[in-house]
Amino acid sequence: MITLHHVQYGRSFRVLWLLEEIGVDRFGGLEIIEHRIGTREMAESDLRNVSPAIRIPAILYDGLELSESGAIVQYLCETHAPALNRAPGDPERANFLQWIHYAETQASLIENLNLQMVFLRPPAKPSPVVVKLTVARLRQTLRGIEERLGERDWLLPSGFSGADIMLGFNLFAAPFYVRMDEFPRLNAYKARMEARPAYQRAVEREGPQRFYTQDFYPVPEV
Secondary structure, X not given: OEEEEEOOOOOHHHHHHHHHHHOHHHHOOEXXXXXXXXXXXXXXXXXXXXXXXXXXXXXXXXXEEEEOHHHHHHHHHHHHXXXXXXXXXXXXXXXXXXXXXXXXXXXXXXXXXXXXXXXXXXXXXXXXXXXXXXXXXXXHHHHHHHHHHOOOOOOOOOOOOHHHHHHHHHHHHHHHOOOHHXXXXXXXXXXXXXXXXXXXXXXXXXXXXXXXXXXXXXXXXX
């Protein structure tokens, strides 16, 4: 059985979705250890034995302990999902790796906004300047995907891959901070992800999201 240390709709959603794409039965089942972000629970749990940074996601499987969503996605694609991988020597290998790491560049901006807009509470208030700059950077990363995607269904010309799974988490969170009307290709891309049965099974496991308390977080006024 594979064990996943998980926070609802956090980066570990990428791993949960990938496991559904592969089929959890191939691992002998799935155990989810759900953590509560914003508390000391993570630091005081067994997660510290798996993740050096004491952050999710982390997996335990057949003696393997691995953390960092990009590393987990790449490893599981290489070892259990060759159709979702682009192996060394594949002409798409370089772009496959670039998009996996691009997803983390983008996710770090979302994480910054989450900290500023969701976790900070009065008397601590988010900085309007920092939030404005971070939203602008997030918008630019979205524009970059919109332009590179072109008329393709997926990031790589040959089809759906682990790189799309890495970006899928971001496209769930980004609309809470960036108006998506200017990105028609990304909206269609996101709809294709949401139509995948494995994505739907992962969302069903997640249940209703409990993280964001409003539909959109505008840049705070000075």
